[in-house]
Amino acid sequence: xxxxxxxxxLVRHAESxxxxxxxxxxxxxxxxxxxxxxxxxxxxxxxxxSSVAVVITSPLTRAIETTLDAFGSILPGGNNLxxxxxxxxxxxxxxxxxxxxxxxxxxxxxFPDGVWSSLAGNASELDGDDWLEKKGDxxxxxxxxxxxxxxxxxxxxNVAQNIQQAQKEEDKKAAEEREDLxxxxxxxxxxxxxxxxxxxxxxxxxxxxxxxxxVEEADKFDGKGKRIPVKRSPPCRQxxxxxxxxxxxxxxxxNP
Numbered sequence: 676x677x678x679x680x681x682x683x684x685l686v687r688h689a690e691s692x693x694x695x696x697x698x699x700x701x702x703x704x705x706x707x708x709x710x711x712x713x714x715x716x717x718x719x720x721x722x723x724x725s726s727v728a729v730v731i732t733s734p735l736t737r738a739i740e741t742t743l744d745a746f747g748s749i750l751p752g753g754n755n756l757x758x759x760x761x762x763x764x765x766x767x768x769x770x771x772x773x774x775x776x777x778x779x780x781x782x783x784x785x786f787p788d789g790v791w792s793s794l795a796g797n798a799s800e801l802d803g804d805d806w807l808e809k810k811g812d813x814x815x816x817x818x819x820x821x822x823x824x825x826x827x828x829x830x831x832x833n834v835a836q837n838i839q840q841a842q843k844e845e846d847k848k849a850a851e852e853r854e855d856l857x858x859x860x861x862x863x864x865x866x867x868x869x870x871x872x873x874x875x876x877x878x879x880x881x882x883x884x885x886x887x888x889x890v891e892e893a894d895k896f897d898g899k900g901k902r903i904p905v906k907r908s909p910p911c912r913q914x915x916x917x918x919x920x921x922x923x924x925x926x927x928x929x930n931p
Contacts, residue, residue, distance in 0.1 A: 681728070681835040682887050684721075685873070686863045689713040689744070689883040691737035693770040703774045706740045713883035714744030721885070724748065728838050728857035729755045731830070733762035734806075735773050738863045739783060741883060746861060753786040760806035760813065761827050764865035765820050767809040771865075775804050824871035827862075834860055835889075 690710035693701050706714065718724070727749055732742045742756070750756045764771035774782075776791055806813050812823055842856055862872075870876050873888070880886065 680889050681838045681858050681860055682726075683831055683835070683860045683862060683889060684727075684885050684887050685869055685880075686717070686741070686745070686861060686885045687866055687869065687880040687882060688733070688735075688738045688741040688863060689717070691770075694882070699768045699770045702769045702772060703736045704770055705736045706744075710737070710882065711740070711744055714741045717741075717745040717883045717885070718748065721745070723859070726857055726859040727755075727861055728841075728859060729757060729834060730861040730863065731757040731759050731762065731834070732861075732863035733764070733865060733868075734758040734760055734779065735763055735771070735865070736779070736782065738762070738865070739779070742861075742863050743783075745863075745883070753790040756786070756790055758790060759827070759830065761823050761830070762862065762864040762868065763806065763813065765815055765867040765871070767815040772809065773807055775807065820868065820871050824868070824874075827872055831860065831862070 688706075688710075690707050690713055692704040692707055693699055694710075695707055724746070727746065730742055730746050730750060732738050739758070743750070760773070763773060773779075780786070780791065805811075809815055812819065812826070814820075838858055838860070842858065864872065866880070869880070870878055878886075
């Protein structure tokens with residue numbers, strides 16, 4: 676029996692303070708009350724929380740809060756949660772610049788040390804604050820962000836491979852000894868960066884919106900720098916639009 680190809684649910688963070696005030700000089704803003712409600716509604720609309728093996732999120736406060744409101748019930752004690760600075764937003768504005776780890780630890784005291792220092796597979800390590808400087812891997816220019824998105828696709832490929840390997844090991848067990856397999860990956864990130872990640876300029880999910888994808892095996896990373904495109908899952912699913920503080924809008928569909 677061949678293992679199922681893991682689904683990747685790409686999630687946009689819920690409404691944050693700077694989305695409403697348009698004050699982009701706020702450092703690492705959190706969610707509005709509407710944003711918290713959007714994220715809570717995401718938990719209810721998500722197709723199968725029990726299938727989620729891991730949640731990989733941007734370490735910006737609005738993304739972490741979205742993750743906790745939407746997926747906190749399946750992340751007891753921070754287990755199966757990865758904070759990856761590669762998923763932070765593209766710009767170097769204060770609103771898109773994260774907080775030092777010492778500050779994040781105060782905001783989210785329930786997270787175990789492993790959430791801050793240890794990431795799965797080839798993910799970058801959040802063991803210092805160099806990711807706040809918006810230089811090198813984290814620079815805001817198109818070339819740097821494109822390379823960063825490719826690194827995320829490599830990470831997703833490796834995580835997907837690990838999940839498939841776990842499925843193979845489970846398949847060796849007797850049916851009565853097996854537990855329900857977790858085969859989905861949730862990625863919580865930002866509106867502009869996901870355009871680079873999906874290589875799709877038209878993607879425009881609503882706040883707390885999601886669509887599902889998979890990493891195409893034929894285009895997997897070969898260890899020599901070959902690109903790993905993220906492919907849309909057929910059929911493409913998405914959650915319904917949410918109310919924002921300003922309006923209701925329907926996300927534009929992804930082109931095949």
